[in-house]
Amino acid sequence: MPRAELLTPSGLGELTAALQRTTSSSRLLAGGTDLVRSMRHDHWEPDLLIDLSGLRELVYVRLEGDRLRVGALTTFAELQTDPLVRRHARCLAEAAARVGSAQIRNVATVGGNIANASPCADGVTALVALGADVRTIDGGGRSTVRPLEQVLVGSGRTSLAPDEAITEVSFAALGSDRRTTFVKIGSRATVTVARLSMALIVKYDGVSGTVSEVRVALGAVGETAFRDARLEELLEGRAAHEESAHLFADGCTDAVRRAIPGRSSLPYKQRAAVGLAYDAWNALGLCDRCQPAWG
Ligand SMILES: Cc1cc2nc3c(=O)[nH]c(=O)nc-3n(C[C@H](O)[C@H](O)[C@H](O)COP(=O)(O)OP(=O)(O)OC[C@H]3O[C@@H](n4cnc5c(N)ncnc54)[C@H](O)[C@@H]3O)c2cc1C
Structure with a gap:
């Protein structure tokens, strides 16, 4: 060879x-x-x-205006603890903390997580919920920006050309009116590949006690992480109480069914979706701890 x-x-x-x-x-x-x-x-x-x-110049987290910019070579260990990420994109910090082991997080980069295009990539699930854009540079020195969803075209497949490198990922920084979290389930509690992952972002109005501008990304179900409009609309304007948690859990199972109809893993993933929906809802800390019917 x-x-x-x-x-x-x-x-x-x-x-x-x-x-x-x-x-x-x-x-x-x-x-x-x-x-x-x-x-x-x-x-x-x-x-x-x-x-x-x-390329140390591609290791950074910066807040520019209302956008958070993350260099492609930033590691998950850095994302996990970065104060800007924790404040403005907590779901990404939480996803970073769940990637592999400490040794993996010390070297694994956010650019590699995107370019590898695994359906189970934890960073990608959070970035899809955040509505991230990806900046690249090519062999002609051209710099272009496109939505992350356009980069991810399938399991292990991207739209990146062979002479194209990711240099940055950016997204609108979340304000203090947003609550967000990342949750995942794998075959064990730590150092585990996601069997299902979820990033949830809501705007919370403390006066009316309602949620809006809901964004939910599901990972490890289907070819790439995705948002489901029907699931997001379900929670729009809802009160942050237990009934909404039940509705959200039902919506998550429906979204999983729409994503992988007839797949042998469907019954497992639908049940996992219910557990994750309650985990995510409870992690937002909007109301007393809610539990599924079997909980
Ligand atoms: C034991 C173990 C546990 C793991 N656990 C998890 C986990 O829990 N969650 C998870 O999401 N991942 C996990 N991973 C996968 C892996 O750590 C991540 O996908 C990581 O983010 C990849 O980044 P990297 O920098 O190591 O990429 P590399 O391995 O260097 O590259 C991966 C791919 O991306 C391309 N690439 C890298 N950087 C760029 C760039 N800037 N522009 C264009 N293409 C690029 C490379 O050519 C290659 O095709 C695990 C891996 C191992 C070995």
Whole structure:
């Protein structure tokens, strides 16, 4: 097997030059937690590896106006504790905290989580709920921005060209009137791949006690994380009490059924959706702890 050529750009100019040399067999290397595992497991090597670890300028979290900007090489360990992320995108901080182990979070990047396009990617589920945009740069030095949903085209598939690198992900920072959380269920409590994940964002009016502008993203059900308009509309303007939690749980099971009709995992995922719906609702802290009928 031929050995991959390794390029180690140390700035965006050098990255652009490196991207000009890519083919469909070339790969970018960020934290390597998905890529190196795949190379070892499937016994393959790219023709060209572009190691991004020297691009320290792509490690940042910034609040610019009302937008939070996160550099593609920011790790989940950094996202988990970053004060801006915790204040303005708590669902992303919580998702980051649930990625793998501490060792994985220390190197796994948000850009790699997107580009790997796993249906189970925790960061992606939170970013879909946040309505994130993805900025890229290509071998011609062109910088473009498109919605995350346009980057993710299927399980393990993106619309990224071989000479295109993610440089940033950005989204509207959540204000203090928003409540948000990320929850997931896997085969064990920690270091586990999601069997179902959910990010929930609501605007909460403390005077009327109602929720609005609801955003729910579901992950690990279907090819990519997605929002379900019918599920979101169900909660619009509802009082933040137990009845709404039951409605939300029913809506989540319906959304799962619409996403994977007839799939063998459907009964499990529908039941998991009920549990996650209550976990998410309770995590918002809007009313007394609600429980499913079986709880
Ligand atoms: C033990 C273990 C546990 C894990 N647990 C979880 C978990 O709980 N939740 C979860 O979501 N993930 C989990 N993962 C998966 C993984 O850690 C994440 O998907 C991680 O975010 C990938 O980022 P990376 O920097 O390691 O990417 P890499 O492995 O370096 O790259 C992944 C892919 O993205 C491409 N890529 C990387 N950066 C860019 C970029 N800037 N622009 C364009 N393409 C790029 C690479 O070419 C490659 O195809 C786990 C992995 C392991 C090994």
